[in-house]
Amino acid sequence: MSKSTNILQILPANGWVAVYDESGEESAATLVCFALTETLDNGNKQQHVRxxxxxxxxxxxxxxxxxxxxxxxxxxFEDEDEEEDDVEA
Incomplete structure (x- = not known):
C-alpha cells in the first residue's frame, strides 16, 4: 500500500522562516503557511504540522x-545573524 498525505488545514506563518544549509552557511526562506497534514501509511494515520x-x-x-x-x-534568525557579524568584526 502506498503512503498518501492530505492537507487538512492551512495556518498563517507570518514572521516565520525555513532555515536551510547552503554550503555550510545558513539561509532563510519566508514561509507561506503551515499545513496540518494527515498521512495514511499502511492503515496508520499520522497528523503533523509542516x-x-x-x-x-x-x-x-x-x-x-x-x-x-x-x-x-x-x-x-536575524538576531543570530547580527551576533555572528559582531563576532567577526
Missing amino acids: PMCADGKHIVFADDAANFLRVEELAE
Whole structure:
C-alpha cells in the first residue's frame, strides 16, 4: 500500500522562516503557511504540522528539501545573524 498525505488545514506563518544549509552557511526562506497534514501509511494515520514555502510558481513542503534544518521566527534568525557579524568584526 502506498503512503498518501492530505492537507487538512492551512495556518498563517507570518514572521516565520525555513532555515536551510547552503554550503555550510545558513539561509532563510519566508514561509507561506503551515499545513496540518494527515498521512495514511499502511492503515496508520499520522497528523503533523509542516512548513510550506514558495518554490517558483509552486508552494512546497519546506521540510522535504535535503538541506532543510529547522523552522524559526524571522526575528530570532536575524538576531543570530547580527551576533555572528559582531563576532567577526
